[in-house]
Amino acid sequence: MLKRWKGRGRRRAVSVGVFGAALWLGVGGVFAAPPAQAATGGCPGRLVRTLPLPLSTGEVRVYKSRTQACAVTVAARPGERRRMTVVVQPRGGAPVRDAGQFTRFAGPVVVGAVSRCVHVTGSVAAESVASGWILC
Numbered sequence: 805m806l807k808r809w810k811g812r813g814r815r816r817a818v819s820v821g822v823f824g825a826a827l828w829l830g831v832g833g834v835f836a837a838p839p840a841q842a843a844t845g846g847c848p849g850r851l852v853r854t855l856p857l858p859l860s861t862g863e864v865r866v867y868k869s870r871t872q873a874c875a876v877t878v879a880a881r882p883g884e885r886r887r888m889t890v891v892v893q894p895r896g897g898a899p900v901r902d903a904g905q906f907t908r909f910a911g912p913v914v915v916g917a918v919s920r921c922v923h924v925t926g927s928v929a930a931e932s933v934a935s936g937w938i939l940c
Contacts, residue, residue: 846912847874853938855924857931864890864926868939873917877926882908886929895921895937
């Protein structure tokens with residue numbers, strides 16, 4: 805028959821268990837892999853197209869999931885603030901944009917794209933690129 809814990813012994817065991825769990829989660833958090841969206845710039849889906857900007861100033865990455873299209877403009881040399889934009893327009897819909905002074909990337913910009921083509925435009929400083937209608 806099992807002996808029941810009473811009083812201080814039980815409280816101490818619970819405290820040690822809680823401390824151990826917190827320590828385990830803390831150490832696991834330090835060595836855990838970065839989230840998947842960190843590699844994609846926050847876009848859902850898989851990378852389907854990369855549009856390089858002229859003069860190697862950066863690139864526009866286009867991602868597609870089952871129901872959405874997403875784009876991010878990424879600077880080749882992050883660090884200094886510069887004008888960056890990303891625009892995604894689904895065919896028959898209004899364009900969605902993110903523009904401003906950024907150090908690393910503009911976006912992500914996500915639009916619904918179930919059976920719809922999208923037009924993607926991105927720029928870093930004075931250099932820009934447009935995709936034409938893609939993901940049809």
